[in-house]
Amino acid sequence: MKPTARMALGAILAALAVLGVGAATRAPWTATPMDLALLRLSWRAQSETTEECRPLTEEEKAELPVHMQVPEVCESRAVPYRLRVSIDGSEILADTVHGSGAREDRPIYVLRDIALSPGRHAIEIEFAPIRGRGRDGQREDEERDTEEASKEEDEEDEEAKAIPLAYAETIVVGNREVALVTYDPTRRALVRVVGP
Numbered sequence: 001m002k003p004t005a006r007m008a009l010g011a012i013l014a015a016l017a018v019l020g021v022g023a024a025t026r027a028p029w030t031a032t033p034m035d036l037a038l039l040r041l042s043w044r045a046q047s048e049t050t051e052e053c054r055p056l057t058e059e060e061k062a063e064l065p066v067h068m069q070v071p072e073v074c075e076s077r078a079v080p081y082r083l084r085v086s087i088d089g090s091e092i093l094a095d096t097v098h099g100s101g102a103r104e105d106r107p108i109y110v111l112r113d114i115a116l117s118p119g120r121h122a123i124e125i126e127f128a129p130i131r132g133r134g135r136d137g138q139r140e141d142e143e144r145d146t147e148e149a150s151k152e153e154d155e156e157d158e159e160a161k162a163i164p165l166a167y168a169e170t171i172v173v174g175n176r177e178v179a180l181v182t183y184d185p186t187r188r189a190l191v192r193v194v195g196p
Helices: 004-028 058-062 140-147 149-154
Strands: 037-045 048-055 072-079 083-088 092-095 110-114 120-131 164-175 178-184 189-193
Touching: 037 083, 037 164, 058 072, 083 110, 092 110, 120 178, 164 178, 164 189
Parallel strands: 037 178
Antiparallel strands: 037 110, 048 072, 083 092, 083 120, 120 164, 178 189
């Protein structure tokens, strides 16, 4: 193919591309349908770790040298959180939220968008740590409360660490409105942010 023919073909293709982009910019498009609103959940919480201890079995002791035998072995693990959202009495979201990072010990980030029809809605949100049971059947949070009560009194944590959070309110949302629920560290509670 001659250089002039290549240049002419290139010019035609470029002109068609420009016309195609121009036509696409005139096509009608909306970010969200007019008949929807959003409930946006957005907050950050400190992850919490717990330590589980158990005595060494006789087999484990036999495998270890005498100087390495300890009465208990302890493992720390990150505590996941349970997120539940009910709208007008129906549970629409039940999720387990883990901390970020490879060991899940980094902050927990919650960012969920829930589509709503415009109008009045009863919103209920629960965000609480999920603690299992210890080896003797006693709840870990009860053990931790008795063992670390004095430590917790000294700690003033501004994040939502280990605090079960709940939010319940009846809201009214219009077309394309966003109802934002976030964590307020001064109140230590979930709150709805009302914008202009």
